[in-house]
């Protein structure tokens with residue numbers, strides 16, 4: 009089947025789809041294509057996850073508007089089926105790959121999951137199928153890894169027996185479905201015809217621009233947009249540090265700077281987490297000679313953002329010192345463990361880095377998070393007997409926090425707001441000896 013013939017099947021929705029990797033990205037993607045009428049097969053190696061999906065239950069916790077209902081609907085209607093068995097892929101015309109693509113401690117991409125998929129997919133790949141990598145990958149990975157691995161495992165030739173494209177996802181946990189439907193997409197094809205087939209496919213679910221391009225452009229665009237964000241956040245964080253040391257208020261400064269045309273200072277905070285932002289800048293940088301000095305800004309920004317949890321510990325230590333106390337031996341209530349507000353996603357959680365730094369300084373953490381099952385509980389009950397508290401995630405529930413009641417439970421009235429959720433005045437009015445990130449007190 010030529011890619012143009014395949015495009016017709018995509019247009020009339022007779023193409024059979026598959027999504028490999030049913031995580032934060034793959035599951036909503038599978039649900040969306042099923043919702044618009046495609047026959048969709050979901051594949052994951054986690055039997056427990058597949059069983060849950062098969063039962064019509066979403067394995068994704070946290071506030072994910074519409075996803076649980078949509079999943080129940082498409083499973084119930086027989087448009088989506090989940091399996092752990094790659095054999096079931098034999099009749100699939102379009103296969104989307106949505107597995108994790110992390111970096112290791114040395115910032116080198118770890119494509120173990122992607123390579124495992126390509127190895128298992130090859131032997132069952134249908135003639136004329138289109139394989140689309142939606143996972144975020146380093147520039148050059150389609151050409152240098154995906155094609156080679158798939159040709160080797162399938163014994164087929166690209167553009168003759170199968171087709172490939174790269175259409176990176178732009179979703180954020182908490183807005184998965186809304187993002188899928190409304191954010192524009194970069195449709196990278198190995199050939200222009202393949203790119204057009206991608207545009208036809210995504211046109212069924214996306215109400216926004218679909219830009220046809222080549223694979224390497226798609227790879228660069230995706231990693232660049234997250235690296236850009238990381239650099240912007242690092243700038244906001246440095247501005248917060250400046251404000252703290254000269255007695256400014258970054259929240260006010262930011263508001264005023266952003267009145268200047270073309271300025272958009274981001275939000276400073278206790279760190280940058282999640283699956284994507286901490287690693288995508290490294291994916292972009294991968295392959296360039298960082299040591300030779302070609303790249304300075306991107307690695308430096310990573311360093312600034314990775315240093316923020318330690319900075320929160322520094323603020324805590326400063327405030328404890330005003331009470332005549334040190335961090336050693338203290339129990340600190342940590343508010344929030346997810347990397348993002350109102351989400352259960354704890355990947356690369358800045359709170360984990362804070363806890364590690366706290367423990368290295370001789371303190372202990374008592375962690376609360378309303379969305380993370382392990383840390384869920386009554387906040388004020390958990391505060392009892394703690395020496396101080398730090399807020400690291402802006403979960404909406406914390407807005408309702410009775411600050412005065414919290415203060416009564418703490419052994420010392422010390423509170424650090426690492427997200428600027430409260431104003432200093434609010435915290436002080438509750439009797440707390442408080443710090444808000446980016447707000448200078450003349451002593452750090």
Ligand SMILES: NC(=O)c1ccc[n+]([C@@H]2O[C@H](COP(=O)([O-])OP(=O)(O)OC[C@H]3O[C@@H](n4cnc5c(N)ncnc54)[C@H](O)[C@@H]3O)[C@@H](O)[C@H]2O)c1
Nearest residue numbers: 029030031032033052053106107108109121124143144177
């Ligand atoms: N999470 C996000 O907000 C987000 C946003 C945009 C892009 N991305 C990118 O999308 C990709 C997927 O991210 P995610 O957050 O969905 O990851 P995830 O860890 O939530 O999901 C990945 C899924 O793939 C499955 N998997 C791993 N190896 C497999 C294999 N060999 N066969 C079948 N299934 C396998 C895992 O079991 C898991 O369920 C990554 O490249 C990520 O960078 C993520």
